[in-house]
Amino acid sequence: MIPRMRSREVLVTGVGLVNAIANDFESFVEAMRAGRCGQRPIVGFDAGGLRNPRACEAADFDPGPVYERRDKRKMDRSSELVLAAFDQAVAMAGIDLRGVEPMRGAVVMGSTLGGAVTGFRYYRAAREGRRRPSQLRDHSMHAPGYRMCIESGFLGPNLVFSTACTSSNLALAVACDLVRADKADVVIAGGFDPLSLISCSGFSVMRNVTPGICRPFDRNRDGLVLGEGSAVLIVEADDFAARRSARALAAIRGYGLVSDARSMTAPDPTAAGPAACMQRAIEMAGLTPAGVDLICAHGTGTVLNDQTEARALRNVFGPRGAEIPCASIKSMIGHTLGAAGAMNAAAAVAARRGGYIPPTVHFEEPDPRGPVACSAEARPGNPRHVLSNTLGFGGSNCSVVMELADDSGVSERARPIPVRART
Numbered sequence: 001m002i003p004r005m006r007s008r009e010v011l012v013t014g015v016g017l018v019n020a021i022a023n024d025f026e027s028f029v030e031a032m033r034a035g036r037c038g039q040r041p042i043v044g045f046d047a048g049g050l051r052n053p054r055a056c057e058a059a060d061f062d063p064g065p066v067y068e069r070r071d072k073r074k075m076d077r078s079s080e081l082v083l084a085a086f087d088q089a090v091a092m093a094g095i096d097l098r099g100v101e102p103m104r105g106a107v108v109m110g111s112t113l114g115g116a117v118t119g120f121r122y123y124r125a126a127r128e129g130r131r132r133p134s135q136l137r138d139h140s141m142h143a144p145g146y147r148m149c150i151e152s153g154f155l156g157p158n159l160v161f162s163t164a165c166t167s168s169n170l171a172l173a174v175a176c177d178l179v180r181a182d183k184a185d186v187v188i189a190g191g192f193d194p195l196s197l198i199s200c201s202g203f204s205v206m207r208n209v210t211p212g213i214c215r216p217f218d219r220n221r222d223g224l225v226l227g228e229g230s231a232v233l234i235v236e237a238d239d240f241a242a243r244r245s246a247r248a249l250a251a252i253r254g255y256g257l258v259s260d261a262r263s264m265t266a267p268d269p270t271a272a273g274p275a276a277c278m279q280r281a282i283e284m285a286g287l288t289p290a291g292v293d294l295i296c297a298h299g300t301g302t303v304l305n306d307q308t309e310a311r312a313l314r315n316v317f318g319p320r321g322a323e324i325p326c327a328s329i330k331s332m333i334g335h336t337l338g339a340a341g342a343m344n345a346a347a348a349v350a351a352r353r354g355g356y357i358p359p360t361v362h363f364e365e366p367d368p369r370g371p372v373a374c375s376a377e378a379r380p381g382n383p384r385h386v387l388s389n390t391l392g393f394g395g396s397n398c399s400v401v402m403e404l405a406d407d408s409g410v411s412e413r414a415r416p417i418p419v420r421a422r423t
Helices: 025-033 077-093 116-127 133-138 143-152 167-180 197-206 238-243 272-284 303-322 337-354
Strands: 010-018 105-110 158-161 186-193 229-237 250-259 294-296 385-392 396-404
Touching: 010 025, 010 077, 010 167, 010 238, 010 337, 025 337, 077 116, 077 143, 077 186, 077 229, 105 143, 105 167, 105 337, 116 133, 116 197, 133 143, 143 158, 143 186, 158 167, 167 186, 167 229, 167 250, 167 337, 167 385, 167 396, 186 337, 229 238, 229 337, 250 272, 250 337, 272 303, 272 385, 272 396, 294 337, 303 385, 337 385, 337 396
Parallel strands: 105 158, 105 186, 294 385
Antiparallel strands: 010 229, 010 250, 186 229, 250 396, 385 396
């Protein structure tokens, strides 16, 4: 049965995050403005033998506050990252989650690794004859979501998607559908992934990790840098937000989901899938390509991925595809895998808050085969309609369109996003 959709606006009222350059949203606003790069030597595990022993690790993250009012037993790194971002998002939204009707609250997250850190630790200990089953309590990919359900009292859907790099964009898309289908009033949505020896080794074997620095869309790019972190968004129906006089940071307007059906690792050189994905997201948002004024690109820094995304942008936007302000935050926080889409959403809100276009650090020379409008430094700007792209292994593509509200709720370029009560 297809649910009847209502004309509800899907608002973002809170954002929390942890990554390699910031442990909270306001720090993220300033770190991006400054073009801070989080790449550093890996300290969480022995990185000897890797193609690049440096990554964007959240090495400055202190999980201590996560444990202050919770179970003092050790959690997996994923749960620590998620709960830290969750606490921030709830505080920013100013929402009492216990005031949400339990069946009308949902949790939707995306990840590729889940509790891989704990799982690998258990495996290595077991090989040495030291089995500790309690270590596996947080190993399951759904564990952080269950923890947030326990904290919030939400009894509605608790979902986690693992569709490679598109995982958290898919989570935002499903959150949008739950609100529009009148299945939820509030959705805790986002993504997470820890830095793991498993992922670092796998990407090293595929040789798509740069031995140097990540420079998305640059002519001389030669690979990605892995990162870790979590980004959590509080997503609300506009009528629910209006009843509590919440301030909207953004609205999720549309999304597109397309599969390439071509290769488990290589992108489709025709870029047909990503282009169709972007087009569907723009159409669902009620826009034309001319209405998009910022692209938060997938921009991994690999030769083929960036080339494919640039071709898709040309297919959708025509010559303007090389002119629309474009940014890849992976140049600063690395590739956070399943968290990448939610990180892009957080970056878009942060850019609006700071009044700038995020930089693509290390970008020096455009690739003549696929030029995009990146800059190594933050540029003044007030983006309103943002297209966020994620392109994943296996040919998974997911794009999300958001409309951003400025800090004062007033924009010279467009009306503020309305938060209104329904009659």
